[in-house]
Amino acid sequence: MKDKKTSNDQKELVTPKVFSQSEIKQLRESLSGNLYLPGDDKYEDAKKTWALYIENKPSVIIEINDTTDVTTAINFAKKHQLFIAVQSTGHGASHPCDGHMLIKTNLMHHFSIDVESQTLTTEAGATWEEITAESQKSGLVPLTGFAANVGVTGYVIGGGFGWLVRKYGLAVDHLLSFNMVSLEGELKTVSATENEDLFWGICGGGNFGIITSLTMKLFPLKSVLASQFYYPGSQAKQVLELYRSIVENFPEELTSAVSVMHLPPNPALPEAIRKKFVVSVKAIYQGDEDKGKELLAPFKNLQRIYEQQETLPYEKASKISGDPQAPQKVYGHVEILNKLTQDLTDILSNLAVGNVSVKPVIEIIHISGAMAKVPVGKNAFGHRNAKFILHVEVPLAADNTQAAAADYIHSLSEAVRPYSTGGTYLNFIGNVDTDEELVKSAFNEDDYTKLRLLKFRYDPGNILRFNFNIPPAKVYQIL
Numbered sequence: 001m002k003d004k005k006t007s008n009d010q011k012e013l014v015t016p017k018v019f020s021q022s023e024i025k026q027l028r029e030s031l032s033g034n035l036y037l038p039g040d041d042k043y044e045d046a047k048k049t050w051a052l053y054i055e056n057k058p059s060v061i062i063e064i065n066d067t068t069d070v071t072t073a074i075n076f077a078k079k080h081q082l083f084i085a086v087q088s089t090g091h092g093a094s095h096p097c098d099g100h101m102l103i104k105t106n107l108m109h110h111f112s113i114d115v116e117s118q119t120l121t122t123e124a125g126a127t128w129e130e131i132t133a134e135s136q137k138s139g140l141v142p143l144t145g146f147a148a149n150v151g152v153t154g155y156v157i158g159g160g161f162g163w164l165v166r167k168y169g170l171a172v173d174h175l176l177s178f179n180m181v182s183l184e185g186e187l188k189t190v191s192a193t194e195n196e197d198l199f200w201g202i203c204g205g206g207n208f209g210i211i212t213s214l215t216m217k218l219f220p221l222k223s224v225l226a227s228q229f230y231y232p233g234s235q236a237k238q239v240l241e242l243y244r245s246i247v248e249n250f251p252e253e254l255t256s257a258v259s260v261m262h263l264p265p266n267p268a269l270p271e272a273i274r275k276k277f278v279v280s281v282k283a284i285y286q287g288d289e290d291k292g293k294e295l296l297a298p299f300k301n302l303q304r305i306y307e308q309q310e311t312l313p314y315e316k317a318s319k320i321s322g323d324p325q326a327p328q329k330v331y332g333h334v335e336i337l338n339k340l341t342q343d344l345t346d347i348l349s350n351l352a353v354g355n356v357s358v359k360p361v362i363e364i365i366h367i368s369g370a371m372a373k374v375p376v377g378k379n380a381f382g383h384r385n386a387k388f389i390l391h392v393e394v395p396l397a398a399d400n401t402q403a404a405a406a407d408y409i410h411s412l413s414e415a416v417r418p419y420s421t422g423g424t425y426l427n428f429i430g431n432v433d434t435d436e437e438l439v440k441s442a443f444n445e446d447d448y449t450k451l452r453l454l455k456f457r458y459d460p461g462n463i464l465r466f467n468f469n470i471p472p473a474k475v476y477q478i479l
């Protein structure tokens with residue numbers, strides 16, 4: 001294994017900071033949200049993340065209820081030299097904030113839908129599930145991810161894509177404006193015409209302030225054709241090769257993914273695939289049902305163990321993703337691919353079939369389409385010309401240690417390196433080993449330099465550091 005600077009190296013203060021009773025009383029009285037300290041009844045629950053590989057032990061947790069709470073929290077953190085982690089659901093937690101401050105946005109989850117302008121305005125702590133259920137009633141949908149329960153803010157600022165990516169692109173490209181509190185405690189409206197530098201950087205880079213609300217575009221869509229085909233895992237090579245041979249001809253109305261995985265004994269799964277080692281092809285098609293079925297017909301040429309094809313409201317159809325609802329402990333990895341070759345799909349099927357001990361999930365997602373039509377550099381999101389995302393996860397369950405998972409991922413990344421761009425997609429990373437080089441690889445080189453300069457301007461002390469961190473530029477880089 002190559003030496004990595006892991007999040008454990010980033011722990012700079014592990015003993016909880018102790019505050020005087022009068023300071024805590026004053027803080028509590030100035031908040032309309034909640035305050036939790038180690039030892040409080042609700043502290044243990046409040047510090048949890050969805051991504052269980054991160055275990056936080058903050059010195060103070062503030063559940064914000066309005067923008068004034070954010071300013072109050074920032075001032076308290078600065079006075080006590082605390083760094084700040086921001087969390088909505090904790091799906092994208094990347095570094096433990098031990099000894100410091102955790103700001104939680106979950107109380108701020110109100111949203112409104114403007115049917116006429118086809119826009120959504122939401123507070124920062126909302127999740128897609130609640131929004132999509134409501135917007136679908138007006139025949140409008142947001143650009144949600146494959147999983148419905150992730151938080152809006154982390155998802156969007158990281159790029160954000162799901163079953164509509166090829167038709168409409170990345171969620172971040174349809175973000176119209178947002179409100180944030182800067183680390184100076186100032187409320188700012190940020191858009192393409194106001195605080196443009198922050199709009200450019202936060203869209204794709206995050207890192208520069210605490211977002212309190214966002215406004216973004218919705219899309220008219222009533223229903224889609226949702227398809228899923230399952231095959232025995234032993235047929236991975238044939239299915240991956242079939243997928244590779246036809247996927248690049250799919251129109252933008254069709255977004256698809258192929259995965260090799262060990263399914264859990266989940267009673268909600270059809271019996272034919274429950275607890276089985278399978279390979280699946282899943283797709284969402286917008287358009288005429290017969291045309292969609294025709295495009296996907298080749299997947300019926302191989303012997304399936306289960307299949308389902310039906311036209312459903314988008315909100316229901318996207319449930320084919322099958323992403324876990326309950327918090328998970330996994331070790332994830334991402335590669336960005338510009339091409340799928342048979343060599344590569346053969347390597348991946350061998351790595352999937354031959355490694356039953358770590359039970360990896362190996363998934364290839366077809367992206368490109370609309371996301372590549374937005375000019376490079378419009379915002380900080382990198383690699384918008386990527387064609388495929390390779391997303392691998394090893395569950396850290398009973399018999400999978402983190403070391404075994406890291407070894408497996410390391411071998412896999414060595415094997416696929418000749419076929420990958422070397423870039424990454426941070427939203428999908430999902431593990432504790434995120435170092436500076438990995439974060440850097442998510443961006444185009446010039447953009448990364450620009451992001452570091454922005455960080456120097458808006459957060460020179462790197463107060464917001466428990467994230468996919470962009471370190472502030474050194475002063476000599478600016479002069």
Ligand SMILES: Cc1cc2nc3c(=O)[nH]c(=O)nc-3n(C[C@H](O)[C@H](O)[C@H](O)COP(=O)(O)OP(=O)(O)OC[C@H]3O[C@@H](n4cnc5c(N)ncnc54)[C@H](O)[C@@H]3O)c2cc1C
Nearest residue numbers: 088089090091092093145146147151154155160161211467
């Ligand atoms: C099961 C699962 C399925 C997923 N599916 C998809 C998918 O289909 N497509 C996709 O693109 N991604 C997907 N993701 C990744 C997901 O988009 C990221 O994990 C994202 O960060 C989640 O956002 P969150 O706000 O819920 O997470 P959180 O962990 O709460 O936040 C993640 C990060 O965002 C930043 N952040 C959050 N809120 C704020 C705020 N108010 N102000 C400033 N910074 C903030 C912080 O840096 C924080 O560390 C998935 C993740 C999981 C675990």
